[in-house]
Amino acid sequence: MTAVRTACYHCGETCNNHAIALDSKIFCCDGCKLVYEMLHEHGLCEYYQLNDKPGVSQRMQVRRDKYAFLEDAQIRQQLVQFRDDTQTHITFYIPHIHCSSCLWLLENLHRLDAGVQRSTVNFARKEVQVVFLQAQTSLRKVVELLAAVGYEPYISLQDLQHKKRPGVNRSLVYQLGVAGFCFGNIMLLSFPEYFSGPEGMDTVLFRYLNLLLSLPVFFYSAQVFFRSAWKGITHGFLNIDVPVALAIGVTFVRSLVDVLSAGGPGYFDAMTGIVFLMLAGRILQEKTYQGLSFDRDYTAYFPVAVTVINEEQETPVALPDIRTGQTLRIHHNELIPADGILVKGEALIDYSFVTGESAPVRRSIGEIIYAGGWQLEGNIEVLTIKEVAQSYLTSLWNRQELQQAEDKPASFIHLLGRNFTAVVLLVAIVTAAWWAFYNPARIWPSVTAILIVACPCALLLAASFTNGHILRILSRHRLYLRNAAAIERLADTDHIVFDKTGTLTGKHSAEVVFYGQPLRAAERLQVAALAAQSTHPLSRMVRAYCGESTLPVTDFASHTGKGISGKVQGNSIQLGDAAFTGAGADGDFTGSVVYLAVNGQVRGRFSVRNGYRAGIRQLFGQLRERYALSLLSGDHNGEAATLQELMGPGATLRFSQQPQDKLDYVLQLQAKGQRLLMIGDGLNDAGALKQSHTGLSLTEDSNNFTPASDGILEAGQLLLLPRFIQLCRANKRIILASFIISLAYNITGLFFAVQGALSPLTAAILMPSSSISIILLTWGLSEWAGRKLRQPLPLMADKDQLPG
Incomplete structure (x- = not known):
């Protein structure tokens, strides 16, 4: 049997279930079909003509009461930018903006809601400013409209505090x-x-x-x-x-x-x-x-409000107003905002962003749940034992022992400038003394001429234009540094510290291996069809392993915390934990395990583990020749042997590391005089990132949340790390070379200045020509130094694709 791939007309994703047809068009889910119907009804189908498959999948429908908190007057007032008796102005951050179709549709919101007066998109910043009339619509309706057409705004607690990107x-x-x-x-x-x-x-x-x-x-x-x-x-x-x-x-x-x-x-x-x-x-x-934004804190990660249960009534409450003793309802795929005790439901929580542990953990009623995790299955209720500002998650940013930015070493530019100033003043004093003895009338013109012509402007221009151009070259290759000082610190690196989960391993590089009775091609398609019915991360990985399938599924049932079941072509299939499928006691396996039972018979298990990013072996092969390497992981040590072989015998590996452990290790290395580059991706790395000589946050998407750091590096560019450091070192050499050349102009000018014979024409020629030549020189040398970043990386051999 073969599966025929049918792409959704709206989002382009494969239609794995029953194909939904409308107007001779095929949709993967009811959500995508509803968006098409809405656009068709209002004459906005030009949206589909501007780009091929421009929409975002609507399989995950937005919860109906998710934005009920926007009816709270106090929350509204903190979010809006301007409000009078008739209209409201507000700006939303929308991560899903990606093409001209998005821009066109968002600027035509007034055709979907008559209350919207104007909507203006800032494509580069993925923002849309909306002006609407309160008499005809509301803030909640506008947000729900955006979510309904696939452009759900990202509204975080940070928006209440008016912390905007620079x-x-x-x-x-x-x-x-x-x-x-x-x-x-x-x-x-x-x-x-x-x-x-x-x-x-x-x-x-x-x-x-x-x-x-x-x-x-x-x-x-x-x-x-x-x-x-x-x-x-x-x-x-x-x-x-x-x-x-x-x-x-x-x-x-x-x-x-x-x-x-x-x-x-x-x-x-x-x-x-x-x-x-x-x-x-x-x-x-x-x-x-x-x-x-490089100074993000936990407020950019937290939602604005959460549902509070009070006498069986659900009420949205702003996070700053949450108090201990309140019962919170955490919905499917929502973040847990405060530490608490699980009082209802069975929790499956992804703590990877907080602890670094990649495998989701289960919690039962009566156990403590910490803020920062994502609930992956069903709804749960949590009795808060700490307020939001006192939770374990927020404490990661509130450590008093963190080194402040101003304590970091001064730029070599300022050190050069200080020495340059001393030399210039010495020359001026000697010249004044000389003319005081021979011709006092020449003191004023000669000393002032020296201070004019010996200005370190060329050095400052060399630094400004070289740093600026290097920053632009790095950003073109998706390494975004906070400022020019970060270039110097990155160039001084002698020890590199890596996080593991999300840094060396990727979200989209999971490895799935099936152990058990071999599955026939038809059975694999049946399992894929069942797995496609679930949005659980493990189900998606199993579906990807088994292949695309459009087979119909009947009697589908999702058992929260246990697994899923259904019938495909007459076969009863179960996917889930050992107890649910009848496999008996669960063994001690590395990574996550999904058992498979067909018609009541256990056929085997899917072992799901995060995979290392392609080319990691080559990366470490280059780095360990020049730098000391360390690994700090919140995961267990099941892969210690593989990582030691990759990073070299001299590398230090530490597992089961809590955030404080990572910070302590960085402080220990700094006490020995080592200059650290820390690369991580989660809140558990925040303290170490901030304390390190240079901290880089690795992200799958630069618009997503990352902890505070000196730079943001897109994950796909990690293999260019040695070239990035090499370019930053070249930056310093270019500035020094430009400074040496500028000295020739200064010496020429001083020849006239000490005699008191520096004419305005001479100054007008020397100073601009010095500056312009330095600008051209730094641009040319920067482009020449950055040429290696444009060279393709060698192809990776199969042995480089390592399981995690």
Whole structure:
């Protein structure tokens, strides 16, 4: 027998059950059919013409009362951005936005609900801003409409606290615009001076116009450098902005004196040009990571509200209002928000994101359940014993011993800048002493000229443009670093620490092995048809193993916490635990086990284990030659031998690690002077990620929740880790090379400056040419260094595909 694959017209997924037909179109489930009917009724079927299979599967229907909490006035008020007597403005984060069809449909919400006045999509940030009239619709109806058409908003507790992802620093953009306008006009007005025309009323007028144009640059655009320099001085540290601010200030004062005393045109063109270029470099850096959030906490993971049972009545209550002693109803596939005791139902909980243990755990009535787990089967009721803010999950972020970001080592750029400043001041003092002895009248022009021409602007530009370009190259390959300082710390790595579950193993790389009487092809399709009826993760893995099947299933029944059963082509099939299928006592197996019984006879068991990501052997083969390696896993040590062989005999492996154990291990290594790169994906890694020299959160999707870290790395790019570190090391070499080249310009300028003979034309040539050449050089070298990331990885041999 062969199964014919039929794709759903709405979402494109395979129709495993009875094909649902409507208007000569096939749908995989009633949910997808209902979405099509809704769009068809309102004349929105153009949605399907813009992209092939643009929809999201609706097999998992949204619970009817899931958004009842939006009727609470206090919760509504905290979510909306603006509200008056007639309309409400609100912005939703919608992870499912992925193509032009999504954008088109979301911007046509008004055709589905007359109360919606306007909906605007920010495609890059996966957000939609909706404006609706309270008299015609409500916030709950708008959210339920979005969920009904397959674009369910992600509303978390963080939204109540107005913790938004970082946006564009508009003040820098305005400062850049002002500096660019003034710089261009000053250059234009300085042409008579450049060509040594006769000094007359026009030339004097142009000098005063240049002075006026320089005022907004000095008092507005350059303030970012003055504030940074002052902050460094107050903390007893000469950062790179101190000599820059000094040079800008001296250039402005010297130019002001020259113009007012009719001693010359000043150096306004050089000053405004440098401010403009340095601001451009800063904006380039910020532009790379403005859309990602690296400081997420548990509130981005928790729902806004949960159902509370009070005298047999269900009431949605906001999470901050949950108190001990209340009974919570946790629905299927919902997160447990507070520690409590199970009082009703049988729990099957996925704690992988909290503890690192990959296998779901069962809990019976009377046992304690901790916050942060996902209930996988049916509904349960939990009696809270701790409030949300005091739960085990939230404590992962509240450890006082974590090192703060400001305690991390200072950038080598600031150290170079400090030494550079000392040398420049020494040269200025020596020059002043020399002229004080020979010609005191030359002290002012020579000393000010030295401070003008010896500005470390080229070093700052080299750092800004190189860091910004490297950040862009890394982001193109889906490594998103928090800031430029993370590049330096990543380059200094000498010890790499890995989490196992979700890091070395992937969500989509599970391995299924069947042990027992071999199944015929027809039987495999029958088992696949039954497994397709369940949304349980283990059922989906069994279905994937057995293949696609469209065979009809009758008498289907789901037994919460035990398994599923049904009839396929006359055979009674059961999938579940040992007791449910009659297999007897469950043995001690690695990973999860699903037993199979056909017509009352046990045929065997499916062993389901997470699989390692492809290419892991090659990755460790490269890393263990250059770095010390460690593994910290919340899982048991059943795979210790395999991992030791992969990571090398010198690697340290620690299993059954709690979050505090991981943090303690990182602190121990840091006490020995080691510079750690920690790579993890779950809340159990949050403390270690934050404490490490560099912490990278691995994610299957950069829009999903990840713990606080220095960077976010998409899982498919993990094999590029050695190349990422190599590129970060090249970043430092490029900046140093640019600095050395810029010294040639500084030495040339100092030759004129110490003599007090630095003309505005010389400064106008040297300083911009130095800056522009540094920009071009850093861009070219950065692209050359990043070429290896574009090279394809070697094909993996079969032996690299390892079971987990």
